[in-house]
Amino acid sequence: xxxxxxxxxxxxxxxxxxxxxxxxxxxxxxxxxxxxxxxxxxxxxxxxxxxxxxxxxxxxxxxxxxxxxxxxxxxxxxxxxxxxxxxxxxxxxxxxxxxxxxxxxxxxxxxxxxxxxxxxxxxxxxxxxxxxxxxxxxxxxxxxxxxxxxxxxxxxxxxxxxxxxxxxxxxxxxxxxxxxxxxxxxxxxxxxxxxxxxxxxxxxxxxxxxxxxxxxxxxxxxxxxxxxxx
Amino acid sequence: xxxxxxxxxxxxxxxxxxxxxxxxxxxxxxxxxxxxxxxxxxxxxxxxxxxxxxxxxxxxxxxxxxxxxxxxxxxxxxxxxxxxxxxxxxxxxxxxxxxxxxxxxxxxxxxxxxxxxxxxxxxxxxxxxxxxxxxxxxxxxxxxxxxxxxxxxxxxxxxxxxxxxxxxxxxxxxxxxxxxxxxxxxxxxxxxxxxxxxxxxxxxxxxxxxxxxxxxxxxxxxxxxxxx
Numbered sequence: 001x002x003x004x005x006x007x008x009x010x011x012x013x014x015x016x017x018x019x020x021x022x023x024x025x026x027x028x029x030x031x032x033x034x035x036x037x038x039x040x041x042x043x044x045x046x047x048x049x050x051x052x053x054x055x056x057x058x059x060x061x062x063x064x065x066x067x068x069x070x071x072x073x074x075x076x077x078x079x080x081x082x083x084x085x086x087x088x089x090x091x092x093x094x095x096x097x098x099x100x101x102x103x104x105x106x107x108x109x110x111x112x113x114x115x116x117x118x119x120x121x122x123x124x125x126x127x128x129x130x131x132x133x134x135x136x137x138x139x140x141x142x143x144x145x146x147x148x149x150x151x152x153x154x155x156x157x158x159x160x161x162x163x164x165x166x167x168x169x170x171x172x173x174x175x176x177x178x179x180x181x182x183x184x185x186x187x188x189x190x191x192x193x194x195x196x197x198x199x200x201x202x203x204x205x206x207x208x209x210x211x212x213x214x215x216x217x218x219x220x221x222x223x224x225x226x227x228x229x230x
Numbered sequence: 231x232x233x234x235x236x237x238x239x240x241x242x243x244x245x246x247x248x249x250x251x252x253x254x255x256x257x258x259x260x261x262x263x264x265x266x267x268x269x270x271x272x273x274x275x276x277x278x279x280x281x282x283x284x285x286x287x288x289x290x291x292x293x294x295x296x297x298x299x300x301x302x303x304x305x306x307x308x309x310x311x312x313x314x315x316x317x318x319x320x321x322x323x324x325x326x327x328x329x330x331x332x333x334x335x336x337x338x339x340x341x342x343x344x345x346x347x348x349x350x351x352x353x354x355x356x357x358x359x360x361x362x363x364x365x366x367x368x369x370x371x372x373x374x375x376x377x378x379x380x381x382x383x384x385x386x387x388x389x390x391x392x393x394x395x396x397x398x399x400x401x402x403x404x405x406x407x408x409x410x411x412x413x414x415x416x417x418x419x420x421x422x423x424x425x426x427x428x429x430x431x432x433x434x435x436x437x438x439x440x441x442x443x444x445x446x447x448x449x450x451x452x453x454x455x456x457x458x
Binding site for chain 2: 079165168172207
């Protein structure tokens with residue numbers, strides 16, 4: 001075991017850690033923004049509208065993230081019109097490709113979570129909101145969606161952790177995230193066990209930080225379910 | 231766009247390998263999951279805490295990182311041990327490393343699923359089995375296990391879906407599965423998008439077929455359940 005190499009290269013891991021956090025955070029935010037309209041479309045009664053979000057969710061949940069990322073990173077260059085247009089600036093960078101793939105992927109999963117929880121909303125909530133004379137948009141903004149977010153929180157916590165774990169794939173397409181940093185250290189010094197286990201350790205810590213953050217959030221958001229102090 | 235230049239058989243070969251990896255690692259995951267669930271529920275403190283360490287560790291580290299640790303690192307560690315005992319050089323093939331890792335990872339998820347399933351078996355049925363004079367092994371095989379299957383089938387199905395998609399990762403450690411082959415074909419024909427799209431479709435076929443099978447199994451194992 002040779003951990004000295006790890007300590008001399010610790011700055012690589014720290015930089016990688018920062019890239020990982022960035023990637024996960026940005027893709028979660030973009031994914032959530034995308035997921036909300038998809039989920040709202042998916043609960044539409046009309047089968048003609050439903051087909052689009054349902055296909056989106058089916059595709060992104062049914063195929064591996066690695067394949068989705070390769071489709072964007074390797075695949076986009078196949079098309080002449082992409083290569084010659086302005087958007088090629090985006091698609092030629094591994095970072096943006098990975099970010100787009102992650103965001104689209106987590107949007108699929110998040111949309112499914114939100115769809116499920118919106119459908120679980122007790123009918124009384126709808127009725128009460130309507131009885132108060134709220135318009136549809138007010139009702140969703142004030143009543144349905146806040147309740148939905150609260151109920152979706154545990155599942156969304158899991159999704160966040162999946163996204164963190166999935167983000168390791170960024171290292172495959174030359175990005176120096178945590179996994180990428182481990183790959184660099186390994187290729188420079190040939191210490192496969194030590195380098196990857198260090199990355200694993202960082203991921204492990206990140207996972208636990210996320211878990212405890214969500215526990216805190218749950219504690220706050222489920223305050224009404226806590227036994228009352230006498 | 232879907233001119234595959236005769237590469238389709240290669241992709242299908244990769245698909246067979248993908249399915250092989252998936253099924254073999256599922257087998258490992260089921261065995262590890264059963265052992266894990268039983269040790270989590272056992273009275274022995276050592277068994278419980280080691281199962282807890284197993285599930286927390288696995289679920290805290292990305293599968294890709296675990297796979298590289300086992301494939302690259304495991305090889306070196308194994309040979310270090312081998313040197314000590316004077317064994318020959320041991321070469322872990324990517325197939326074995328990939329299958330073992332995926333099985334090992336999903337064993338942790340299966341542990342949780344099976345534990346939930348066993349806990350959901352009502353006490354009365356187990357007591358009744360004991361009252362019939364069955365020993366603990368018979369109670370498990372005849373009563374707890376079949377009932378556990380019913381309760382853990384939905385979670386099992388989810389795990390299988392995630393597992394079958396995780397097999398795509400074995401292409402990273404150089405196994406010639408369908409993602410890897412699609413990369414080769416896409417590079418040769420300069421049509422990576424086409425080939426990755428084909429692979430995506432084949433994954434949808436796998437998940438679609440398994441969804442069908444799981445629904446069938448769910449009906450089969452819930453025959454005795456009354457539904458409103």
